[in-house]
Amino acid sequence: MSKNWQSKPSEKLITAILVALGLFCGCDRERRSEVAHSATDRDAHVGGLRGVTITSRHWKIENKERACISCHEEKQIAPRTIQKWIDSKHAANAVGCSDCHGPSHEEFSSPRGLVSAEVCARCHEKQYERFSHGRHSKAMDTMTKHAQFETESPAVGEMSCKTCHGVGRLTRGPSGKTSAGKCSSCHRGHLFSSADAKHPQLCAECHSGEATPQYELFALSVHGTLHTASNGGAKCVDCHDPHADSEGITLGTVGNGAVAVGSDIKVVAHRMLDHLQHAHRSLMLDRCLKCHPGSLVSESLNHADTIKHEADATLQEMHEIVRRLEHEGILARDGSGKPDRTGHPVLLGGEQIIKGTSRIERLYFDAFKVWHPLMWKAAYHNAPTKVIEARRKLDMILAAMKDEAARLRDGE
DSSP, rough: HHHHHHOEEEEEEEHHHHHHHHHHHHHHHHHHHHHHHHHHHHHHHHHOOOOOOOOGGHHHHHHHTTHHHHHHHHOOOOOHHHHHHHHHHHHHOOOOOHHHHHHHHHHHTTTOOOHHHHHHHHTHHHHHHHTTSSSSGGHHHHHHHHHHHSOOOOOHIIIIIIHGGGGGOEEEEESSSSOOOOOOGTSOOOOOOOHHHHHHHHHTTOSSSSOOOOOHHHHHSHHHHHHHHHOOSOHHHHHSOTSSTTTTTTSSSSOOOEEETTSSSOOOOOOEOOHHHHHHHHHHHHHTTTTOOHHHHHHHHHHHHHHHHHHHHHEEEEEEEHHHHHHTSSSOOOTTTOOTTTOOOOOOTTTTTOOOHHHHHHHHHHHHHHHHHHHHHHTTTOOHHHHHHHHHHHHHHHHHHHHHHHHHHHHO
């Protein structure tokens, strides 16, 4: 036996390795048993929240937030919200309830748990700095100054207008200062997933429908169909940065777009200097060229620019029809400043409302608010069926306005 052992040193090495592995596995079994037992103790410690498994990476959080978790379990208050937070990067990085909501339960419960953007900026300073200069941060202020919001009922204003414009909500932070921004409008549900925030369906909640049809246009474009078919292709955020201001990037804004300074189109109020127009177009080109050849990008944007000009010209013609009626005294206000016979001043454009107005004003409103922006936004989004739909609708409204102007002049 001794002779064989000495003559086969490889056997000695193999035996030593097997013994070492056996000892390691035994120790590892003991260690895993301790970990499992510790995890079980911790789950029992926090009240056994239904469906929640707190892993070792949440040990610091569990100690820190035990009272919150236990209370939410006991009273069954939003237990799924707690689960999402436990699964979030916040929990993994020891960011707990009080870090965002503050130590006073009464204080953060009163505004429905809303967290000030100032709090988010403590860790996400760069994102907040960019957001604070973008259109989203100004959304609430824009809404409250708008004539259409002022004429809506409180219930409609709260449910419809404020739900989307609330992304720019003003909230008082721990410092006592007020900051603009409701980050949870896009970063949802305590999971705060960046991937979820970038999904086009989330953008659709506000950027869809008659007044803001961007999602429908995306869905009908090549980008949208690729995304739907294979989860590939560009998403909204690949072209539009939600944390920054992309105004004027395609000769257009959220409303009726822009025209160059010196343009004979008067109906579009937003004027863009040449150097700004070129700067914004360069930004668009940089994004398009990441996926598309330059010749295709230039051709597509040039077509869209032409369609934008055509839509502007049609709207301008409609505008002049109404203004001529006003000049002739048919839709004008008298010298005393009292409203005309329609009961409303002849106000056209962004601040126009439709309640109490004449038919020809309502026709113009429909063109200005819905079909004019749809035509050029469809062109820039490469949604061809919507371009022709809007073109035909604008032509029909123009014909109807001409007929209505003739009827008014005849005194009917």
